[in-house]
Amino acid sequence: MTDAGARKAGGASPETGEAAAPGTQAAEVPWIRLNPRMLLVHPLRELIRYLPIIAVALIAGSVGGEPWWVYVLSGLGIAIGVLRWFTTSYRITESHVQIKRGILNRQLLSVPRDRIRSVDVDATILHRLFGLSVVKVGTGASHGTDNLEFNAMRTGDVAEFRTTMLSHVPGHAIAATDAADAIGPAPAAETGGRNFSRWQPSWMRYAPFTLSGVSSIVVVVFFVLQTQFFENGVLTRLPIVKQQLTRIQHLPTLSLVVWSACILIVAASAVAVVRYLLSYSRFSISRVDQSTLHITHGLLHTRQITLDERRLRGVQLSEPLSLRAVGGAWTHAIMTGLGRQRGGVALLSPPGPRTEAIRIAAEIVGAEEGLTGQLVPHGRRAHRRRYTRAATFAGALAVIALVAQLLGFVTPAVWWAFVVIVPGSVFLAIDRYRGLGHSLLPGWVIGRSGSFNRKRFVLATEGIIGWTIRRSYFQRRAGLATLIATTASGRHRYAIPDLPFEQAWPFIEAVNAQLTTPSRRQSAPL
Amino acid sequence: MSATAGIATMIHDPAGRPSERAVRFWTLDAIIGWAFFAILQLAWMLIGNYWHNPLHLAGLGLTVIAATIHAAVMPRWRYRVHRWEITDDAIFVRSGWLTQETRVAPISRLQTVDSRRGFLSRMMGLTTVKITTASSAGALTIHALDDAVADDVVARLAAIAQEHAGDAT
Numbered sequence: 001m002t003d004a005g006a007r008k009a010g011g012a013s014p015e016t017g018e019a020a021a022p023g024t025q026a027a028e029v030p031w032i033r034l035n036p037r038m039l040l041v042h043p044l045r046e047l048i049r050y051l052p053i054i055a056v057a058l059i060a061g062s063v064g065g066e067p068w069w070v071y072v073l074s075g076l077g078i079a080i081g082v083l084r085w086f087t088t089s090y091r092i093t094e095s096h097v098q099i100k101r102g103i104l105n106r107q108l109l110s111v112p113r114d115r116i117r118s119v120d121v122d123a124t125i126l127h128r129l130f131g132l133s134v135v136k137v138g139t140g141a142s143h144g145t146d147n148l149e150f151n152a153m154r155t156g157d158v159a160e161f162r163t164t165m166l167s168h169v170p171g172h173a174i175a176a177t178d179a180a181d182a183i184g185p186a187p188a189a190e191t192g193g194r195n196f197s198r199w200q201p202s203w204m205r206y207a208p209f210t211l212s213g214v215s216s217i218v219v220v221v222f223f224v225l226q227t228q229f230f231e232n233g234v235l236t237r238l239p240i241v242k243q244q245l246t247r248i249q250h251l252p253t254l255s256l257v258v259w260s261a262c263i264l265i266v267a268a269s270a271v272a273v274v275r276y277l278l279s280y281s282r283f284s285i286s287r288v289d290q291s292t293l294h295i296t297h298g299l300l301h302t303r304q305i306t307l308d309e310r311r312l313r314g315v316q317l318s319e320p321l322s323l324r325a326v327g328g329a330w331t332h333a334i335m336t337g338l339g340r341q342r343g344g345v346a347l348l349s350p351p352g353p354r355t356e357a358i359r360i361a362a363e364i365v366g367a368e369e370g371l372t373g374q375l376v377p378h379g380r381r382a383h384r385r386r387y388t389r390a391a392t393f394a395g396a397l398a399v400i401a402l403v404a405q406l407l408g409f410v411t412p413a414v415w416w417a418f419v420v421i422v423p424g425s426v427f428l429a430i431d432r433y434r435g436l437g438h439s440l441l442p443g444w445v446i447g448r449s450g451s452f453n454r455k456r457f458v459l460a461t462e463g464i465i466g467w468t469i470r471r472s473y474f475q476r477r478a479g480l481a482t483l484i485a486t487t488a489s490g491r492h493r494y495a496i497p498d499l500p501f502e503q504a505w506p507f508i509e510a511v512n513a514q515l516t517t518p519s520r521r522q523s524a525p526l
Numbered sequence: 527m528s529a530t531a532g533i534a535t536m537i538h539d540p541a542g543r544p545s546e547r548a549v550r551f552w553t554l555d556a557i558i559g560w561a562f563f564a565i566l567q568l569a570w571m572l573i574g575n576y577w578h579n580p581l582h583l584a585g586l587g588l589t590v591i592a593a594t595i596h597a598a599v600m601p602r603w604r605y606r607v608h609r610w611e612i613t614d615d616a617i618f619v620r621s622g623w624l625t626q627e628t629r630v631a632p633i634s635r636l637q638t639v640d641s642r643r644g645f646l647s648r649m650m651g652l653t654t655v656k657i658t659t660a661s662s663a664g665a666l667t668i669h670a671l672d673d674a675v676a677d678d679v680v681a682r683l684a685a686i687a688q689e690h691a692g693d694a695t
Contacts, residue, residue, distance in 0.1 A: 466631035466664040473624050486631075486664030493663035508630065 042081030213272030313463035334490035375437025540611035560593035
């Protein structure tokens with residue numbers, strides 16, 4: 001927060017620094033450390049993070065060359081992990097929840113207890129092995145980054161902690177105590193209502209189409225190439241690689257291309273399926289109580305989110321091109337206070353059948369028509385702009401190819417690529433226009449855009465706290481505008497691109513007409 | 527329903543403009559930015575002794591041309607575009623030059639009001655007022671106001687914010 005010299009007009013985000021004013025009796029409440037088992041979890045997490053580097057280091061070590069920096073890095077990671085436990089402490093006073101953290105930059109975060117709106121519980125496999133859960137305490141209006149994160153406490157203590165934290169929230173008090181009574185000392189994670197996800201192992205057939213496999217392979221390849229570069233060609237010194245390389249060099253280009261494409265597809269699919277199973281298998285979603293949703297998925301990863309109309313602002317449906325081709329989709333809930341690191345969204349359904357994704361989202365958010373209804377297309381000018389942009393893209397590639405050829409970097413054979421590029425960009429233009437649309441239903445603003453990564457958002461009008469109309473030079477010439485709804489939830493900005501300019505203000509006006517006057521609006525449930 | 531009417535009518539031309547010294551301020555700001563970049567280029571040439579390298583000389587020439595065009599065009603264009611207005615219901619701010627943005631936020635949703643004076647703007651008696659909402663994407667910035675006008679805006683917004691308690695999400 002950069003509020004040096006700032007005049008607070010009505011601050012709602014947690015105060016940082018010494019601004020917090022705990023009462024005199026609050027000063028007597030001792031500071032508590034988090035669970036000491038984190039002394040093991042933090043370093044282990046760091047080590048797992050460096051695992052690929054360590055593996056490469058060991059392989060490299062087998063052909064000579066001592067990668068000392070790997071050991072330094074791992075040691076540093078472990079040290080930081082241990083220090084993190086020693087430097088983090090918290091206390092709960094009558095009026096405030098405070099947390100002190102930071103190794104070099106000390107930070108004191110203080111949140112008035114009556115501002116607390118949510119308690120989200122998250123546990124990775126490592127946390128669960130040690131019987132721990134990460135608890136995130138959110139204020140309704142927070143920007144996410146200022147959230148109080150307790151990493152981690154005993155899973156058994158979570159229910160009680162949650163009750164304490166939410167006891168100030170009217171309406172929550174009863175629900176939370178009920179839940180705690182029913183659960184008793186047992187972890188809240190083990191209870192819950194009916195699982196309505198209907199997830200089946202067969203959903204993993206959608207995994208290869210999410211392209212998560214391709215992206216992980218790209219990451220690995222970059223990583224390998226980078227060590228190759230920094231370690232003076234470690235790879236080419238390995239005997240196996242040497243052998244294969246000489247074999248490959250004798251293959252004709254065409255069969256090389258075909259073979260590598262096949263291998264890439266098979267490998268990417270396999271990686272995607274494994275990743276899918278690791279993170280989404282046994283996906284289950286159920287209501288713990290009226291306002292708490294319990295989401296479990298993957299290898300023991302659990303998540304429990306507080307869900308009420310104060311936080312839930314809509315849903316986002318993702319249909320990447322490849323997944324759409326096989327009738328798949330996945331959904332996220334748009335909520336406040338989830339933290340922007342994860343894009344402020346909570347997974348509602350993993351990649352799976354589109355109809356199921358919509359059913360789950362509708363059951364929770366209740367905006368089925370917003371997810372399935374027809375959208376208003378953006379008209380001729382937006383249509384033309386799709387082609388102009390596709391042509392610009394192809395044209396830019398042509399210029400690059402021409403220059404590269406003139407400078408002698410590539411052979412004229414490179415022009416064959418345009419057999420794919422030109423129809424590809426035309427298809428993209430068509431599909432992008434087809435995806436473009438918006439609509440306004442009572443209580444919901446809906447927008448959809450994109451082709452490769454098509455997304456449709458259904459956003460509660462009550463959650464919208466401002467508008468931005470953005471027009472680039474070219475958009476002004478085409479009479480178009482990008483209308484952006486700003487909100488305190490999810491990604492904080494939801495854009496309707498290339499709307500005809502003359503429709504932008506009437507649209508804002510129509511949304512506004514649905515809401516009451518500002519003075520009444522802000523007392524209504526947000 | 528006054529908010530509705532307000533937003534609909536307001537749109538086309540918010541009344542407030544930046545200070546008349548804004549053009550000079552933006553010009554100086556642009557020149558300083560480009561000068562910094564040019565100094566880096568010169569330092570590179572000095573260290574590597576590239577005084578006769580045609581690529582380096584062309585790079586320096588490009589910087590000078592781009593800087594001249596930018597410093598000549600941008601400030602006037604900005605001054606024509608920039609507008610702001612605070613009504614009883616909402617705040618409107620228009621800004622930009624090549625890419626232009628109009629932002630609206632209902633007054634009930636404003637959270638903090640900052641006034642900022644950088645070194646250069648302090649010398650010219652200018653203030654930038656930044657109004658934040660609960661959305662990190664929704665901040666409204668009114669650039670280059672006269673100090674007195676800015677103080678007035680801040681005072682007015684602070685008074686309005688007092689009336690609207692709540693967490694403004």
